[in-house]
Structure formats: structure tokens, C-alpha cells
Amino acid sequence: MNKKEVYTIEEVKRKLERYCVYQDRCHKEVEDKLREYKLIPQAKEAILLHLFEHNFINEERFSKSFARGKYRIKKWGRLRIVRELKYRQISEYNIKTALKEIDEEVYTSNLYSLTEKKNELIKTTNIYERKKKLYAYLTYRGYEPNLIYEAIESYIN
Known part of the structure; x- marks a missing residue:
């Protein structure tokens, strides 16, 4: 101050x-x-x-721009965005509205590109360890478990 x-x-x-x-x-x-x-x-x-x-504070506008920015720029998943919005005491209605801002194709491509990049960085050759590390990373980023499994399976067989 x-x-x-x-x-x-x-x-x-x-x-x-x-x-x-x-x-x-x-x-x-x-x-x-x-x-x-x-x-x-x-x-x-x-x-x-x-x-x-005077519309300087608008929760709906905030939640929409927050969701757009976090999934496009930081490549966060829905679960992380919801968690962060709840932390900021945003209403359920505004959270649902914000999630509609997420383009499904971009969301999926973010998940797959994160999976690919992280997979290249993981040093271990053990497939189970590799999958575990990828899963932990993508969970932290806020992606849904079923989507994570699909993405991991597409890169590691």
C-alpha cells in the first residue's frame, strides 16, 4: 500500500x-x-x-472470461476451472454459464497436446509409472478421468 x-x-x-x-x-x-x-x-x-x-463488477462476465482464459491460455480442464470459480464464491448458475464458453474441440486438443508434451518429458521406461505420472499431471490440470484415460491410451499402448 x-x-x-x-x-x-x-x-x-x-x-x-x-x-x-x-x-x-x-x-x-x-x-x-x-x-x-x-x-x-x-x-x-x-x-x-x-x-x-455501474457494471464494474459482473459475476457472469467474470466467470465467462475466467473460463475462456484458463482453458485457452493455461490449458486447464473443467474440474480445475470449477474448483477455482467455487473458491472465488461464484454461484452454480454462473459456473454452468462459464463452462458453456469452452469449445469442445479446443478442449480435447489441449488435453491431447498436454498429454503428448508431458509424455515426452517423462524419463521412465516403465509403462505403468509413465501412465501414473501422466494421470497425476492431467488430474492436477483439471481434466476428467475418463478423458485422461482415453488420451493416455492413445499415446501409450
């Missing part, structure tokens, strides 16, 4: 507007940021209300 310790409600409002405009934020992230300013509860509520009313 800056050297300046006391902020007016308007200053905090502007700072949080910039925080939300820079990147989609969920309610929990904004509340965590708001906690840094040590405001009284009424001021926090007024600022949150302002951010919601």
Missing part, C-alpha cells in the same frame, strides 16, 4: 473502478482489495453498490 493511509470514499471508488476496468474481477477479489483501505462497513457497502450498479 502507498504511504498515504487515509483515502476519501471517492478516491477509493476511483481506485477500485480502475482495478475492475483493468481486468474482470469477481465480488470476492474486490472485497479483498477493499479490505486494504480499512473503511467503515457503510463506506464499503456504498462503494460495492456503486461498482455493481
